[in-house]
Amino acid sequence: MSYQVVHSTFGRYRIRIPQLAHDSDFASKLKALVESLVFVTEVRINAQASSLIVSYQDNFCSTTALEKFVSCIQAAADCVEISLTEFLLEGEDLKPEVNQWKDLGFPALSLTLALLAAPLELPPLIVILAIAGAATPWFNRAADSLLNQHQPNIDLLDSAWMTMQTVQGQFIAPALKTVLVEVRRTLRGNTTQTREEQSFNLLNELDRYVWVELEGEEQQIHISNLQQGDRMIVKSGEMILVDGIVVDGYGLIDTQNLTGNSTPIVCSEGQDVFASSILLEGRLCVLVNRIGLNTRAGLAALLAELAPVHDTKIGAFQAEFVTNAILPTLALGGTIYLMTGNIGAAISPYQFDFGSGIPISISTTVLQALIYAVRHGIYIRSGGILEALAHIDAIVFDIDVLALDSPETMEAIAILQSQNIDIYLVSGVPESIALDVATQLGVHPHYVCAEVPFTQKINLIRGLQHQGKTVAFVGDGEDEAVRLACAHVSISFAKTSQIPDPTTDVVILEDDLRGVTHAIAIAKRAMEIIYENTATIVIPNLFMQIGGGMFLGVNPVYNVIVNNGTAFVAEFLNGSRPLFETNFLPPLKSSSQRISQGKSNGKALKQGELAKRLGVSSQSLTSKRLKPEFPIWTQARDPEGIAWNFDPVAKRYRHSPA
Template sequence: MYEVVHSTLGRYRIRVPRLADDLQFAEAVSNLLESLQFVKEVRINSAASSVVVDCKASAARDSTSHSKIQEVILSCIEQASYTKQANDSDSKQTATDSFDDLDQIPEVNQWKDLGMPLLSFTLAMMAAPLEVPPLIVGTAIAGAALPWFNRAADSLIKHRHPNIDLLDSVWMTMQTLQGQYIAPALKTSLVEIRRSFRGQGEKSREQKAWDLLDCLNQDVLVERDNVELSLKASELEVGDCIKVSTGDFIPVDGVIISGAGLIDCYHLTRKATPVHCGAGKKVYASSILLEGELFIEVKRTLDNTRIGLVANIMQTEPVYDTQIGLHQAEFVKNAILPTLLLGGTIFAATGNLGAAISPFQFDFGSGIPISISTTFLTALTYATENGVYIRSGRALEVLSQMDTLVIDESVLMYLHAIGSDVTGVINALQQQGISIYIVSYNLNQQIALHPDYILSEANPQKHLNLVRGLQHQGRTVAVLQDRYNYKPEFKIGDVSISIARNESVAEETADVVLLDSQLWGLIYGIAIAKKAMQVVYENTATIVVPNLMMQIGGGMVLGINPVWNVIVNNSSAFIAEFINSARTDFDSIPAPASLSCYKQQKKPSMLAIAPGSAELALPVTIGSERWRHAT
């Protein structure tokens, strides 16, 4: 029923095969585990058939509680196996069914699943020289294609509409009946190989995440009340001072108080060159001190560190909620019957079965979903490694499209207080065509800005009205807010942004969290998001263009052997998924600190905001001085 894959104090991962295809069971497991008082978070990964349980720090103190907690968790899984889902989950279940109905999540396999496809391909290749009976070859191909037939039938019966597997099933059946054995056998082999690579990558990524999290919970020397203690990293508190010696793994994000050393940051930055750091410099969990000795003030621990957030993204893969993915999946859903009709029309007009079924190989289903899942996952992890925590693919997608930024004045005051270059960032955003609006809640604060760009004496309702008004104009609005200045349920805008403080990042409810408390991270995040969308479109073209040329020009007009159609179809998808997407060159995006146009000016400069013909200005120094107006 289950297998305990990994367990440490406070964190458990259990593989449960039934989670892969039983949504009611998965929700029952989640509900039962979340009802336990000692549980902090439950994450179900259906693709990996696993559940991850994080416990509160107070519940994970010793090995005795560790064994008892694990026992309770496993009993909940057993109980869920025979507990029916409550009626109040119907609406959520319907939404989940609708999500699955769109076939956005790419299929994954294990290498062991290649047996039948490779056998069918071998028999197809040997059919002519060894005179293998057609019945044997056809049976092997049917066995290899059985997953396609099952998914096609399931979609028709369960969801009452055809899916892309129906086209593939018809194409393989027709080719086999014509005696074209190699093409369908090659298709099943290549597709299953791609899915196995995908499954291996997913398994490797999840294991890497667990390895990273294990390293973050090691023993560390802590100085409290002038006494040196050895504690688990999970027991550290913000403000603690830890000692790191040569060869030690740095388990926290923090700031060097004293000492100096040579640090290897490869796990986080993927750059092999060590960095020399001294007092005042920031260091991040997963780094290794190669030389020297450091005393570090703790800022974030465990899941709140950059590498901890990256590990969470690797495990949960929050990339299947994008509008572009939904639209593509809806297009696929609506294109099945017209494609079947097109094939029937061609056959009626020409009597050429090969030309008639060639459109069935149009790569509707592989392009955008695969490109999104791989590219967006790479983008989310890269952004987090570099200080911009983007929670989901949807947030990344909206960030790439934003053209308006509404800023809470309290955020500007906080950024000014910590020395952030607010004016330079706003100026850079405007140069990108992004409109800036500022909301002031302080009735006593005099802000001499143009009324078109300032909402004074604001309240939450006025704030909401401003954002909705901008959205009604067709704008994509990002809202930069201080989580201390608004209620979590009052979440407005197309994407919400917050500045992380030294507290838990988990307490932030925004879609985008700037981990370094610097507004320049927003510029960087936007650049990463736009690069990701560019790669998605490039990959779509990489798949669609060769397929159209081969299926229409080659299959329908020239009558090229269908084997070439299969090769073009799968090779283009392989390039898009495993080469372009996984190796997206985000390193080519200059970090804000290295951009000459982003350098902070030595003297106060004015920020021009132009509504029509009016020009407004905002001095660099804000907070301690009043806002000033200039034309």
């Protein structure tokens, strides 16, 4: 049985299982088996995303939990009768926690007792026991890491700090820490749950019956039966459930679900519309381009559900730094104590807690950027790809994908060159044609490779990488997979209405080359926010822990406030604020939009007529007519050198007169 852990954190696993997408019996059996585990608090299956989402008590060993989940997956796949007692664990007193706010019970009690200890002269043992109960999750995670993963984690430092503060009689600081951290965890959990519920609700909205125009009559069909090129009728008050172009009608639409902009916009013939928008008034006939998970809204919901944000180099570096710094930090504290005899100064470095605030703020910002990008027509596969995009300094273009008659192409190349990004052109066309294209785009002739096999193109990419450049490749074609595998980032244009090949890193959903510049701009802005968040956390903590805790003897309560306050600002305020001001990035133009906005009065041919003229099969036209390189492809085969475009509205092929 194939499965993949796509995300994990204390108390939660998200596992992708392809069989969930098409096997309801397997999904039901798996859900029942996982729900039977006494330490599991919630089980959800998202068949559209092929995902199993399991929440479990965070004081339970994560390694053992995963082993149990894998056993359930295998058992459900094998369709054998499994005795549920094999999965029941000793310890019937484990209580599922449905409401995460309940986690604040012990921390709130410990803080209350710590604040009232002196005025009411409470026995210290009562306060100590309350703090110990509130800190139990830290102790459990620290023990789990040492015993099962054989390495210390950041919880070991926190546990040592809270223990030593409590031993000294400093009750308020550790109790306050448990409260503030638990509040952050609860808010984070609620935010994640809300986001996933919104995604789930949106996916449900994209699964219903719609009205379509068939043979001049309106009929109601399930949206799964829609095909690219169908005409869907949207009436006042209804949600638009597809990405497409308006071919008839007029209306006022609300795009807030997709863009966040609360101002309704007027929509008429020739304009693009996107799923999740609501038609406030009017009536539209929409030519269908994409449906379901293939729409911008669907891809955004899928990214929100899968959250592919944990593969960044900066995140890996931070995690490695924290892991390697734990034992030296413990040793530093011991050394300070031996030299000064001051236990407060000795344990102050233990609050160098960069192990939670920074990675969480990274993931928050990355996910926001991925969703923002796909809502603006750019599908970026993961956080690692987003990070690589921000460092691109060389782009290799396959000439065949460049729409040379589009002003957006010229604009995109100029923007990239203004950012000191080297532009290279590769193609199998004759050198004279390639050099003409380079001249038209303002690319130096030395940066052109023409009439070369794909292996030489690979060598070009590898040569640039050898020079220390971060290389992106923008291309398409039969040898695309080989070439894309060599670049740091592979970029292509959506060739069909289906979800893009997972081997491609970035997919521009429209045939507008400015999508490349938009992707880089989004990536750079996201990295700026990540660096800002890192500075927000690191700088105040260093000053407080070193200057305040080690030298000035500042009350540890202030250390706790600074530590958690900076993490809160980075995660919930700075990390989640909008990447750009409204309309900072101009909307991408689709091929259908350009055709409808500027239809030619020139010759229009049926598919069979054009196929005969070009000397190709009708099937070849069907497979290539929606690709951005189609005009160049037809021009090379036309006896008069005419470039042809496909008009999806009229289902004819047109050309612009010279």
